[in-house]
Amino acid sequence: MRLKEFIQKKEWKKWDKSQWAILILAGVLLMVIAVPAEGLRKEEDTAKQDIAGESGIETNREDYADGLERRLEDVLSRIDGAGRVKVMVTLEDSGESIVEKDTVVEAEHMQEADREGGSRTQKNTQTTNQSVYSEASGEKNPFVGKEMAPKIAGVLIVAQGGENTAVKQNISEAVMALFQIDVNRIKVVKMNIQEEEY
Numbered sequence: 001m002r003l004k005e006f007i008q009k010k011e012w013k014k015w016d017k018s019q020w021a022i023l024i025l026a027g028v029l030l031m032v033i034a035v036p037a038e039g040l041r042k043e044e045d046t047a048k049q050d051i052a053g054e055s056g057i058e059t060n061r062e063d064y065a066d067g068l069e070r071r072l073e074d075v076l077s078r079i080d081g082a083g084r085v086k087v088m089v090t091l092e093d094s095g096e097s098i099v100e101k102d103t104v105v106e107a108e109h110m111q112e113a114d115r116e117g118g119s120r121t122q123k124n125t126q127t128t129n130q131s132v133y134s135e136a137s138g139e140k141n142p143f144v145g146k147e148m149a150p151k152i153a154g155v156l157i158v159a160q161g162g163e164n165t166a167v168k169q170n171i172s173e174a175v176m177a178l179f180q181i182d183v184n185r186i187k188v189v190k191m192n193i194q195e196e197e198y
Contacts, residue, residue, distance in 0.1 A: 061094045064150055076157060076174065081167040083160025084191065092151040100132040100145040154185045162190035 069087045077085040108124040132143040155175050161167040168188040175186050 061091055061150060064095075065089045065091055068152075072155070072157075072175070072178070075178075076159065076171055079167065079170050079174065081161040081164055082171060085160070086158040086191070088156040090153040090155075092153040095150040096148040097144045098146040098148070099142040101129040102132055104128045104130065152179050152181055152185070154187070155179070155181070157186070157188045158191050159188060160191045162188050 068089045072087045072089070073085050076082055076087065104127070106126045106128075108122075110122045110124075111119065112122075113119045133140040134143045135141075157171055157175070159167065159171060162171075171188045172183055172186050175181070176183060
C-alpha cells in the first residue's frame with residue numbers, strides 16, 4: 001500500500017539527487033549480484049548435461065521411445081472400441097547424425113608430344129572429403145547437417161478392446177501408417193482383466 005500511495009501522491013518528485021543516486025546504486029548492486037548467480041546456474045546445467053552425456057545415447061533413445069509411447073497411447077485410445085491402451089516401442093538403433101563434408105576435387109590434365117609426332121594425354125583426378133567443424137567456446141565439433149530418427153524395431157499394443165478383430169486391424173493399420181513398419185512388427189493383444197480395473 002505504501003508504494004501505491006507513494007506513486008499516487010508523487011512524493012518521488014520531492015527527492016533530491018542523493019536519494020536518486022542511492023536508488024540507482026542499489027539497482028546496480030542487485031544486477032551485479034544476479035549476474036554471477038546466472039553463471040553458477042549455467043555451470044550446474046553443464047555439469048548435469050555432462051553426467052547425462054555419459055549415458056547420452058541410451059538416455060536420448062529411451063526418452064524418444066517414451067515420447068512415442070505416450071503419444072501413441074493417446075491416439076490409439078481414441079480408436080472406436082480400443083478402450084484403454086498401453087504401448088511399448090522398441091528401437092533398432094539410436095538414430096544417425098550425418099556430418100557435413102567439404103568435397104575437394106583436384107584435377108590434373110597433362111598432354112605430351114614427342115619428336116616423332118606421337119602424343120599422350122594423361123588425366124588425374126583426386127577427390128577428398130573433409131568434415132566441416134563448427135567452433136564454439138574453443139571446442140571444435142563436427143557440423144551435423146541432418147539427424148535421422150531412430151528406426152522402430154517393433155510395437156506392442158495392449159488394449160481393452162484387443163480381442164475384437166476389427167479393433168486389432170484398425171490399431172495395426174494406424175501404427176503401420178504412422179511408423180511405416182510392416183505388420184509383422186506390430187502385435188495387438190487384449191488387456192488383462194486386472195489391468196482393466198486400474
